[in-house]
Amino acid sequence: MKPRCLVVALGLAGGLLAADARAAPDAASLARGEQIYARCAACHAIEGNRTGPQHCGLFGRRAGTAPGYSAYSKAMRESQWVWDEKSLHVFLKDPMTALPGTSMGYAGVKDAAERSDLIAWLKVASHLGEACKPAP
Template sequence: MKSAGKIGAIIAALIFAGATANPGYAQDAEHGKNIFKACATCHATDQTDRVGPGLGGITGRKAGTIPGFSYSSAMKTSDIVWNAKSLDAYLESPQKVVPGNIMPYAGLKNPTDRADLVAYLATLK
């Protein structure tokens, strides 16, 4: 029975590692908060819309669904639900993930910075 528990713990750790934006890296939401400063020009950390939509509660939300915000048709029809994996991919290359979206951002290429930013976004409620 003890070995079954160890195997379960190992499997759970592997699943968690695979679900993170940068496997094997302990994400640093505080560093992500610093990375977010570049995003804050267009995005608020609550539900307030600016040039871009407010990012409060983004994790688990379907893309393009905040009432009253003027999303591109590409974003509205993307069928993306924001989670660690989809946020990581989008932050790396917004136009590749949602061709035709209107966010004028080339992407965050550093995987550690992206992982930390995704960790920070997950704290926004």
């Protein structure tokens, strides 16, 4: 391997390690995320629909499709969004601007670090890869 290739390879490996560190949130940010979710709990739960749709199985799910939740706005049903870190950052920063017509009457989580902690916690708590049980 030429020295230049080695530098590139090391740089790539370093980048991957850094990405891994970001993908695995530390316990402190998960704890902060859980606290921030208290703001959502007025309307949401992980398991079970309330004023807002249940958050179990959120990651990778199409917006507006939580089982048994029938109060979605037209805007949400037709958004074509799929929930992941990126779309959650956009929506949760300012829901009513990001998705005009949404019925989520909430001003949003403006602080980017708070949003990151919240989304990291939500990713774990919503049971990655596991869908909601059908609503009773």
